[in-house]
Amino acid sequence: xxxxxxxxxxxxxTAARLSALNLPExxxxxxxxxxxxxxxxxxxxxxxxxxEYWKYTRxxxxxxxxxxxxxxxxxxxxAVFGDIDRVNLVFVDxxxxxxxxxxxxxxxxxxxxxxxxxxxxxxxxxxxxxxLEARGQAPVERPLAALNTAYATEGVVIRVTGxxxxxxxxxxLQEALDTDVMIHNLVKVEAGADLTLLENGPAAGRLxxxxxxxxxxxxxxxxxxxxxxxxxxxxxxxxxxxxxKESTFKSFTLTVNGALTRNEAVIEFTGDDAVAHVAGACxxxxxxxxxxxxVFITHxxxxxxxxxxxxxxxxxxxxxxxxxxxxxxxxAQKTDGYQISQSLLLDEDSQFLAKPELEIYADDVxxxxxxxxxxxxxxxxxxxxxxxxxxxxxxxxxxIAFVAEALEEIxxxxxxxxxxxxxxxxxxxxRNG
Amino acid sequence: MLEIRNLHVELAEEGKKILKGVDLTVEDxxxxxxxxxxxxxxxxxxxxxxxxxGYEVTxxxxxxxxxxxxxxxxxxxxAAGLFLAFQYPVEIxxxxxxxxxxxxxxxxxxxRGEDEISSADFLKLxxxxxxxxxxxxxxxKRPVNVxxxxxxKKRNEILQMALLEPKMCILDETDSGLDVDAMKLVAEGVNxxxxxxRSFLVITHYQRLLDHIKPDVVHIMADGRIVKTGGPxxxxxxxxxxxxxxxxxxx
Ligand SMILES: Nc1ncnc2c1ncn2[C@@H]1O[C@H](COP(=O)(O)OP(=O)(O)O)[C@@H](O)[C@H]1O
Ligand SMILES: [Mg+2]
Numbered sequence: 001x002x003x004x005x006x007x008x009x010x011x012x013x014t015a016a017r018l019s020a021l022n023l024p025e026x027x028x029x030x031x032x033x034x035x036x037x038x039x040x041x042x043x044x045x046x047x048x049x050x051x052e053y054w055k056y057t058r059x060x061x062x063x064x065x066x067x068x069x070x071x072x073x074x075x076x077x078x079a080v081f082g083d084i085d086r087v088n089l090v091f092v093d094x095x096x097x098x099x100x101x102x103x104x105x106x107x108x109x110x111x112x113x114x115x116x117x118x119x120x121x122x123x124x125x126x127x128x129x130x131x132l133e134a135r136g137q138a139p140v141e142r143p144l145a146a147l148n149t150a151y152a153t154e155g156v157v158i159r160v161t162g163x164x165x166x167x168x169x170x171x172x173l174q175e176a177l178d179t180d181v182m183i184h185n186l187v188k189v190e191a192g193a194d195l196t197l198l199e200n201g202p203a204a205g206r207l208x209x210x211x212x213x214x215x216x217x218x219x220x221x222x223x224x225x226x227x228x229x230x231x232x233x234x235x236x237x238x239x240x241x242x243x244x245k246e247s248t249f250k251s252f253t254l255t256v257n258g259a260l261t262r263n264e265a266v267i268e269f270t271g272d273d274a275v276a277h278v279a280g281a282c283x284x285x286x287x288x289x290x291x292x293x294x295v296f297i298t299h300x301x302x303x304x305x306x307x308x309x310x311x312x313x314x315x316x317x318x319x320x321x322x323x324x325x326x327x328x329x330x331x332a333q334k335t336d337g338y339q340i341s342q343s344l345l346l347d348e349d350s351q352f353l354a355k356p357e358l359e360i361y362a363d364d365v366x367x368x369x370x371x372x373x374x375x376x377x378x379x380x381x382x383x384x385x386x387x388x389x390x391x392x393x394x395x396x397x398x399x400i401a402f403v404a405e406a407l408e409e410i411x412x413x414x415x416x417x418x419x420x421x422x423x424x425x426x427x428x429x430x431r432n433g
Numbered sequence: 434m435l436e437i438r439n440l441h442v443e444l445a446e447e448g449k450k451i452l453k454g455v456d457l458t459v460e461d462x463x464x465x466x467x468x469x470x471x472x473x474x475x476x477x478x479x480x481x482x483x484x485x486x487g488y489e490v491t492x493x494x495x496x497x498x499x500x501x502x503x504x505x506x507x508x509x510x511x512a513a514g515l516f517l518a519f520q521y522p523v524e525i526x527x528x529x530x531x532x533x534x535x536x537x538x539x540x541x542x543x544x545r546g547e548d549e550i551s552s553a554d555f556l557k558l559x560x561x562x563x564x565x566x567x568x569x570x571x572x573x574k575r576p577v578n579v580x581x582x583x584x585x586k587k588r589n590e591i592l593q594m595a596l597l598e599p600k601m602c603i604l605d606e607t608d609s610g611l612d613v614d615a616m617k618l619v620a621e622g623v624n625x626x627x628x629x630x631r632s633f634l635v636i637t638h639y640q641r642l643l644d645h646i647k648p649d650v651v652h653i654m655a656d657g658r659i660v661k662t663g664g665p666x667x668x669x670x671x672x673x674x675x676x677x678x679x680x681x682x683x684x
Contacts, residue, residue: 378486383523383577384533386483387593388511388541397536401527401576 010045013063017046017147020065024153029126030118037130037149044143053140056321056353057262057292062144062206062236067180070205073230073257080200080226081418086169087111093174094154094181094204108162109195114155114184125157128186132212132240136266140296145238145264148210152184160193160219167196167415172203174230179204185211189219191244196412197221202228202258207235215247217271223251224415226422227261231288234260239278245271245301252410254419255282255291256426262292269297269304269332279309279409283399283426284318287349292321293341299332299362308339311403314350315430325357328365335360337367344402345375346395392431399427435459435482435601435632440493442474442481442657451477453657454493459601464633466643466668469654470676475636476520478654479605483517484510497601511537512544514600518590518607520636525577530589533577534559538596562595566622583610591622602626603634608642620645640672655680 003011018041023034047059061068089111090100096113104111117125130149136142158168170185181204189195193216203209215221227235235258241249255261265278282291297306312320322341343352354371376398384394400423407423410416435458442452451474459465469475481488482495484507495502502510525533539549550558563573566588578586587607594602604623608616623633623646635646643651643665651667652659655676660683661667671679 377525379523380525382485382507383519383525384537385507386485386511386517386519387533387537387597388508388544389536390508390540390544391506393536393540394508397528397533398525401525404527 006048006050010048013048014041014046017063017065018042021151023150024118026118027123028121029123030129033126033130034150037133037146040134040137040146041143041150044137044141044146046143046147053294053323056323056355057260057290061234061260062262067178067206068234069178070230070232070234072174072177073202073228080422081169081198081415084167084169084198084414084418086167086198088169088171089156090171090173091154091183091203093176093179094172094183094207096154096156107165108160108193109164109168110159110161111168112157114157114186115153117157118153124159124188125186128188128212128214129184132214132242133210133238135242135268136238136240142238142264142266144208144236145210145240148182148184148208148238152182152208152210154182155184155186157186158188158195158197160187160189160195162193164195167198169198169200172199172201172228174202174204174228174233177205180206182208184209187211187213187221189213189215189221191216192218194220195222197223198415199223199225200228202230202233203235205233207233207237209235209237211237211239213239213241213249215241215243215249217244218246219244220248221250222411224410224419225252226254226419227258229257231257231259233258236262237264239265241265241267241276243267243269243271243274243276245273247271247274249274249276250409250411251278252406252419253280254422255280256422257285257289258291259288260290262294264294265296267297267306269299269301269306272302273304274301275305277307277309277409279307279406280311281403281406281423282312282320283423284312284314284320284350285316285430287317289318290321291319293324295324297326297337299326299328299335299337301332303334304332305336306338307409308341309406309409310341311406312343312352313346313399313402314343314352315346317349319350320352321354322352322371323355324369325359326367326369328360328362328367330361332362333364335362335365335367337365339369340405341371342402343373344399345373396424396427396431400424434461435495435497435634437495438493440481440495441491442477442488443491445487445489451488451657452481455657455659457652457659459632459634461632462629463649464627464635464646465650465652466635466637466648467652467654468637468640468668468671471638473654474657475654476605479517479603479636482603483507483515508540508544511597511599512541516594516597516599516602518587518594518602518604520605520609522578522586522590524579526579528577530575530577531559531573534593534596537593541597559596562592565625566592566595567618568592584612584615587611587619588615588622591619595622595626598626600630601632601634603636605636606638608637608639616642617645640668643668653679
């Protein structure tokens, strides 16, 4: 019997992609994890335009066996976070480059390249690698993440045992044309430990990136990334986080440019009294810009706080998508969930598509969500101009004011100032045009 | 010197006529007051002079020191020395008041071809001006006008005026919503700025502000026109007789 059309298309596309890839060599644990992930991909099939969570973002270029052509962009982003005292680990076209990286030996943290870890037969990574990703496949499938688990050979594996002496920065340089890269990072923050992870740069023409993070009781993980200014890059990124009792997780992403970006975050509270904030600011210019934030936060513990703050500034036909969900299970009393997604449309050609969702099975919770789309506030603009601020500069100030709530999610003032200066630079380069 | 000649203005979208031939000259160093019932067009006049969108000038002119105001962008008018203290100051969440004030001051200096002020000098300047208006550090740190009380907003307007040192200051109902103490503070701020080269156009519905800011000339505006002009005694007349009687006399 013939499969229905969508199912057939999905299975054909999946088969085509898988046949173009080879499962990497590896040690015992990695072979097992990759094999299981490949089986997940085969069972789910890769994303299809008619899948529930792919209605607003076309998955074809992320799924196709061949990545689309992609020029590089000079000057690339190596300077982002460059003034911050950090351990810098450099990936060139998706491959870790120890020669261009700092010595990763710092207090409170053990850092190993994924390639070395995966070659071993036994490693603690086994308990995390692909494990959080697999948990994050229900109730919404994320097959691109499973594909990454199966085929990624590059990334870092980080164990945080105390307070990290410095932030760890991953610089993803894109130097060759038409690169197609998968990166898989693991972070295990042990009880009471604390790490700030920075990421910057486009990494590749087509990037698949997974970050799995476990934060044990009382641990803290801060994450700030900028995704690179390359116009033709495409990226599907996933963050899977599992949070223990009284832990803190905060992630912020700045996205400017890029033909297609899909950032997914899947966060699960498993211990009480924990906090998770996911935030993003995106600036898009032109009809070749498409940015998608898809977030799923599961409250499965008591008295946890989650915040989702996403701001999108769109102009000249740029498209922004937000799909955010808060799921509160029956045990998750005293949940405090907040979600705001807003777009500032600088013209009538740009578009914001939002799908905010709340699903609540506990009765003693405070959850709120809001989604808005609007033009620049003319009153505010006139007020600034009446004080002598030229229109272009006043518009930029209004844009910065608009994204401020997302930027405030970055705790470290020095890192926040660096991100703000990138944002200002982007706006400044586009003044009057 | 501000010169307004036979100014006719309508709402750009609806075509509704609001100003129907305003004539007004404010000489350097003078304080003129405009009084008039609600809806007579006072705010519209202030907005048209400062360059807000949405109004169409169908006839007449407005110039400052011989420069055609109506031909300039709002920021150019500001740099040329025009300042409007808004009847309803605008809240701008996300922009710190301090950043706003420094950006405005530097933007004007730049438009005039002057150097930017250093951070240290700016801090010194703003602290001094804020102190006189009893504006505390917290109000400077907060986003522009967000969470400010009515009185705080009006004081913040006067702070901007004190900082920017405009030549031509238009105050649109700066007294509304102020208690007596706050009004005195605002009036002191304005009086401190009075000087030979600086003129004021004080728009108010009530006479009481004019007890504190003594005008040289008082105009009564009704239905989009200046219908009566006189000295400070005209404000007292309004106070005692109300607008209806005065307008009836003029009709
Ligand atoms: N943007 C606008 N839209 C509609 N009506 C307006 C607008 N601005 C002013 N008006 C009308 O113009 C008239 C004059 O208003 P305004 O200038 O605010 O008067 P005043 O400041 O003297 O109270 C009023 O009838 C008011 O309703
Ligand atoms: Mg008014």
